[in-house]
Amino acid sequence: MGVDAMLTHQSLRRLVEPGRVHRSLYTDPQIFALEMERIFGAAWIYVGHESQVPQVGDFVATRIGLKPIVLVRHEDGKVYALHNQCAHRGAMVVAPEAGNAHEFRCCYHGWTYHTDGRIKSIPLQHGYPACLDPKDPKLAMVQVPRVTSYRGFIFASLATDGPDLQEFLGYAATSLDDMVDRAPDGEIEAAGGVFKHAYNGNWKLYLENLCDAAHPLFVHQSSIEAAKAQADTVHSDGSGEIAVRQMRQNAAPYSFWESQVGIWTYTNGHSFLGDYHDDAKLVAAMNDPVFRDYIAKLEARKGKERAKKILEVRRWNTNVYPNLSFMSQFQQLRVVHPVAPNRTVVYTYNFRLKGAPEAMFEQTIAFANIVNGTGSLVLTDDLETYGRIDAGLSSEGAEWLQIGRGFTSDTADATGGVRGKNSTSEVYIRNMYDAWLTYMTGEGQPVRAAAQ
Ligand code: FES
Ligand SMILES: [Fe+2]
Numbered sequence: 001m002g003v004d005a006m007l008t009h010q011s012l013r014r015l016v017e018p019g020r021v022h023r024s025l026y027t028d029p030q031i032f033a034l035e036m037e038r039i040f041g042a043a044w045i046y047v048g049h050e051s052q053v054p055q056v057g058d059f060v061a062t063r064i065g066l067k068p069i070v071l072v073r074h075e076d077g078k079v080y081a082l083h084n085q086c087a088h089r090g091a092m093v094v095a096p097e098a099g100n101a102h103e104f105r106c107c108y109h110g111w112t113y114h115t116d117g118r119i120k121s122i123p124l125q126h127g128y129p130a131c132l133d134p135k136d137p138k139l140a141m142v143q144v145p146r147v148t149s150y151r152g153f154i155f156a157s158l159a160t161d162g163p164d165l166q167e168f169l170g171y172a173a174t175s176l177d178d179m180v181d182r183a184p185d186g187e188i189e190a191a192g193g194v195f196k197h198a199y200n201g202n203w204k205l206y207l208e209n210l211c212d213a214a215h216p217l218f219v220h221q222s223s224i225e226a227a228k229a230q231a232d233t234v235h236s237d238g239s240g241e242i243a244v245r246q247m248r249q250n251a252a253p254y255s256f257w258e259s260q261v262g263i264w265t266y267t268n269g270h271s272f273l274g275d276y277h278d279d280a281k282l283v284a285a286m287n288d289p290v291f292r293d294y295i296a297k298l299e300a301r302k303g304k305e306r307a308k309k310i311l312e313v314r315r316w317n318t319n320v321y322p323n324l325s326f327m328s329q330f331q332q333l334r335v336v337h338p339v340a341p342n343r344t345v346v347y348t349y350n351f352r353l354k355g356a357p358e359a360m361f362e363q364t365i366a367f368a369n370i371v372n373g374t375g376s377l378v379l380t381d382d383l384e385t386y387g388r389i390d391a392g393l394s395s396e397g398a399e400w401l402q403i404g405r406g407f408t409s410d411t412a413d414a415t416g417g418v419r420g421k422n423s424t425s426e427v428y429i430r431n432m433y434d435a436w437l438t439y440m441t442g443e444g445q446p447v448r449a450a451a452q
Contacts, residue, residue: 007034009441016433019404023393025436026202026401032341039322039439040065043268044148044155044168046324046335047071049349051152051189053079057100057115063337064158069144070094070104071154074116081144081156082117093141104141117141151180152188171415172270175318178328181310184294184301184355188331192365195348195373201386203322203338206346207432209382210317210325210334211273213257213423214405216250219385223377224251241288242330242363243370247378254424261316261423264413269321269435271417271428275314290359297356319428321435330367342390348372403429 007030015022015031025031045064048071052060059072061084068084070093086093086106093106093113103120104113112120119134133139146157148165153176155165166173180188199206209215216224227247265271299307319325326333331351338344350368352361371378406425413419420427437443 007031009443012440013437013443016437017400019407019430020400020402021433023399023401026204026389027341027393029341032202032338034440035436036065036338039436040158040338042157042159042162042439043322044146044157044165045322046153046320047081047147047156048154049152049188049190049333049351050079050149050154051187051191051351052098055100057102058098059094059101059115060098061094061096062335064144064156065338067158068092069156070141071147071156072101072115074114076116078116079147079149079154080116081147082113082141083144085141086111087119087139087141088122113141117143151176168268169320170268170270171264171266171417172268172272172318172320174313175272175315175326175328178310178313178315179326179331179333179351181313182298182328182331182356183353184297185353187354188351189354190333190349191352191361192350192368195368196345197348197374197379197383198339198343198345199383199386200342201344201390202341203336203344204432204436205386205389206334206336206344207319207321207325208429209385210319211263211271211423211428213261213263213273214254215385217253219381220247220250220378223247223381226377243367246367246371250378257424258422263420263423263425263428264415264417265419265428265431266417267435269432270319271321271431272318273316273423288363290357290363293357294353294360301355319432321432330371331361331364332368332372334372344386403433 015025047062047064047069048060052058053071053073056073056075056077059070061068061070063069070082070084071079072082073079084092084094086108088106088109088111091106091108093104095107101115103115106112110123114120117140119140122128122134125132125134144156144158145160148155150165150169150173169176180186224247227244228251230244260275261273262275263271263273295307295311298310302310313328315328317325317327323336324333325336331353333349333351335347335349336344337347348368350364352364370376373379403426406420406422406427407430409421410418410425410427411421418427418431
């Protein structure tokens, strides 16, 4: 089956069936272009954290879909997202990835902009026709219409209307709460730079992998073996112990994933793998001396009861569709940047818990180096897999990709979502395709729906 030259709603709906999707969703340039317009052009897209732009004039360059934007704190204290394009002849105005500026000046002919995007000065303005009005808001670094933050996490939407951020996030907001609540001082900050990696494959593969409990045993076999061979005593100071535990835990058998860990999904494509980190199961390592020190600080600030409640949230990755995946326990946050149907870039940020011992942040970086960083022993396996999917899809093999595991046992959940019976359910992929269809056609389809 080929994709229709004109992608009608009907033809798009035909590509997503209960339990399976057409492989062109991962390769077709027309579909990719439509996704950029209808998903990335409509949803709330994570664009940065308040701690990346704390001072007036601080800016971070990023993208919404393929569109370059600049996130900047203006002198009115607000954060704006500006299209990174000069109103003169189109050059991208802000080239550095981050910095501080009192104005933005285009490199080409020197048009200059205030940090809220308004034109400040136009060289040789007398030469232009009188109708060129520098106060015209369209003659500016145009503002992205909606920018809102939730507990420091900044999202922007290219759409002028639609659900507000809170409604968009729904129950997934509790995972962002979890990320912040873990800080004894109640604040977190992005720190330690950014890991960047790219892979040859579609952007959707990334979120599909981040809650995939059925893959570690195979994909991460080499690092599992290496970690098993690692003596416990090597890290007598505790450093790196958590990362080694993580690699070993990837060896957990199916019986573990099918009984101990769950997956929850919510409207708009969001999901998380839950029931995860605790000493009895996976890598929480609460007896690690650094964690003990941290817990003592948390209890001192919040009280024993509240600290207990905070630490009881044991989620692995939370995906906020379409471009964000994060893990509260080790303060990792990944932003997905689609580049082409078969090319994706991911930025990984680490966060410091304010008020926590500095060694906690060192644990965060150690964990990232092993699991999420560019030279990670674990991530590199996943990147290889994405590339192999892309290579596999270039064959003339099976036309439909199977996402039906757990389909008959998904159940409605008291938190308002749908839960896979256990973490090996592909319910979260079906859930993302529910959202995909809604964005792409304006109509949902019960790809995810719980069996009644
Ligand atoms: S393109 Fe920016 S000043 Fe000419
Ligand atoms: Fe993996």
